[in-house]
Amino acid sequence: MSLFLISQIIVGIAVIADIASFQFKHRSSILTCLAISCFLISIHFMCLEHWTGAWLFMLNAIRYTVTIFTTARLLLWVFLFFCGAIFCTTYAGLLSVLSLGAAILSTVASFSSTDKLLRELIFCGTCFWIMHNILAGSPGAVALESCFMVSNVIGYYRYYLRPRPVNSPA
Numbered sequence: 001m002s003l004f005l006i007s008q009i010i011v012g013i014a015v016i017a018d019i020a021s022f023q024f025k026h027r028s029s030i031l032t033c034l035a036i037s038c039f040l041i042s043i044h045f046m047c048l049e050h051w052t053g054a055w056l057f058m059l060n061a062i063r064y065t066v067t068i069f070t071t072a073r074l075l076l077w078v079f080l081f082f083c084g085a086i087f088c089t090t091y092a093g094l095l096s097v098l099s100l101g102a103a104i105l106s107t108v109a110s111f112s113s114t115d116k117l118l119r120e121l122i123f124c125g126t127c128f129w130i131m132h133n134i135l136a137g138s139p140g141a142v143a144l145e146s147c148f149m150v151s152n153v154i155g156y157y158r159y160y161l162r163p164r165p166v167n168s169p170a
Helices: 003-021 027-048 051-069 073-090 094-110 115-136 139-161
Strands: none
Touching (some): 003 139, 027 051, 027 115, 073 094
16 A cells, blocks of 8 residues: 555544534634644655645644643744744745644644634634645645535534524513
């Protein structure tokens, strides 16, 4: 079996965690699913030898795990520093730039104090990952990020846009 096929299977498994993530209301549940998904996506990019994406997703997995327990602003800057360091040491053109943009948005998102802002910033970051994955030639990753975006939009609608039922007098 080729590394490309293995990468697509791994990213297929990550889809499950991604879809589940934004159907939860609580930040910690969302972040746990995202950490699992990011770990799997990192392995996927390692198989494809897209090193900026691979290491940024591994950093994302660590960051999501940390932010389950704290949103200390100092850690935000620490993780942003590591995003920049990974970018500088693995730079490989436009794919690296798109990876960095997505990583910065998701880093700021994971340190947000509300799930609403987390959802909004991750939506923007997901747009960067979709462009990245198209250019990287990974149909599984494009599908994953597309499903992730749809799940995020559905969750956002359910919790923030759907009209609330009006209680009628008994």
